[in-house]
Amino acid sequence: MQVIPVIDIRHGAVVRAIAGRRDEYAPIETPLAPSCAPLDVACGLMALHSFETLYIADLDAIEARGENSGAIVRICEAFPKLRLWVDAGIRSLDEARDRAQSPCVDPVIGSENCADVASLEPLRNDSRVILSLDYLGERFLGNPLLQDCDAFWPERVIVMTLARVGAGAGPDVARVAAFAKRAKGRRVYAAGGVRGMEDLHALKVAGAAGALVATALHDGRLTREDLLRLAQK
Template sequence: MFDAYEVIPAVDMQDGEVVQLVQGERGTEKRYGDPAEAARRWIAAGARTLHLVDLDGAFEGERRNAPAVEAVLGAVGDEVAVQLGGGIRTADEAISLLDRGVDRVILGTAAVETPEIVREISDEHENSVMVSLDAKDGEVVVSGWTEGTGLDPAEAAARYEELGAGAILFTNVDVEGQLEGVKTDPVERIAEAVSIPVVASGGVASVEDVRVLKEAGASAVVVGTALYEGRFSLEEATDAVA
């Protein structure tokens, strides 16, 4: 899935626009324009993967930014992978998106509520499911980071690997969007618990954060606010871990 460590730009969408939230809280968003334009910008900067999230879908359980997703898919060439999450609740919907050209679907709430959905989709599209484990205070949370589950991220990751997940996306909500740096301990725990790729997200503020997450065992890192705010460029981050 990842031939080498990747720095993946986030294209989080709300009301048809790119936004970034602080700790996943609605009302904290800062807007960054058109998703397709953002996608083209990151591709021009050398992105090999784009990370798309329908935030309205994540909060409300129904995909609301489908037109924006379609526009991004239309702007992306065959050389750039697209992983999409937010509001994907059924296997049929996930398979339809994969058939449409999405490379990986990201399942959070659906995977927690119905774990077998991971196997069902994987049987149709091998290594296409990225299970999103978003953690707040060391507990997996769902429904747009608003509901606790009682699940330990590392234990949950191992279970989803058994069910056929192709990768784990771990977001540390405690530091998400704050530009105050990352915490590597939970990433290390998850990377040690599974053999599939672990993609880290949350808190990246510097090129050094990108580097230490690689050392912690991540196969890739998703970066949002730091890139949009110009803390560093995608090229600088990529060169630092080459």
């Protein structure tokens, strides 16, 4: 069961996500880092555990009001062996290919930004591309074809339940299990609501290959010892 820490960046700072209500996101205060600077937070997470992968959501790019590529490049330079899954609001095939130019970045296509599914279809066979199926409550964000037709799915799929992010409500295990059953050998990752080891165990039983986690790491509900035990299994 892979744990993938999450960094949400807005206006050059890491913010604490709350239930998908982006207007309420504020700069993070965490015992893992001396500031909310993206590199500081990344360093704090890597000091906690030698993670193989870090997920970055560039909220300014997702909302089409700027971007934080400089911060992402600095993290790449500081941790050249770290894989970065980057959601930067990809809206076209060209944008996805541009993101893939960086050797340490795997581009994440978020369904909320992907209206023209057909234009992205060639990427489903690209091993570096990741699809995020985004939900706000029961509402799917994006073209319904992406959730209904697994022929569009690449090798890795994130089931993103935004309303549970940072809300302490637990992950949507049933939804993750439903997608895992349809995955046909693809790897499914859960995002949103993980509170600790019990939730990770439930997601593993449901068929998830891993989970994206933020709050539980910063609040100490997933400890260094927990992460070591997971890595040794």
